[in-house]
Amino acid sequence: MSLSEQQLLELKPDIVVDAVGEVCPHTLNLALDGLKKAKPGDIVVEVTDHSIATKTIPAAVKMNKIGEFLGVAKKGGQYHIFVKKT
Known part of the structure; x- marks a missing residue:
């Protein structure tokens, strides 16, 4: 899926x-936690x-096959x- 900004x-x-002020790997961990809470089809x-x-x-x-990256x-x-949870 390719969507414009x-x-x-x-x-x-x-x-x-909300990961403002955070740096990797915490930003990634927060995103993964959000996806764990999401139901299939939810947008995080x-x-x-x-x-x-x-990045x-x-x-x-993609690597963990836990959702579809929609864009930034x-x-x-x-x-x-x-990201859309699959």
């Missing part, structure tokens, strides 16, 4: 993970200011990382 920001997430978004998380979270989601939207200096 605007389309991503219009999604209504089921779970929002992690909000972070740590740019590395935009580690999608890679972990940048807004106000923060990254919104969208």
Whole structure:
């Protein structure tokens, strides 16, 4: 699925993970915890200011086959990382 930043920001997430001020690996652990709480089909978004998380979270989601990475939207200096739980 390929969505624009605007389309991503219009999604209504089921779970929002606040990871602003956190760094790896904590940003990844927070995202994985959010996905564990999610039900299949739920959209989880992690909000972070740590740019590395935009690489580690999608890679972990793909490697562990726990969701579908939908994309990243940048807004106000923060990254919104969208994943749909499978």
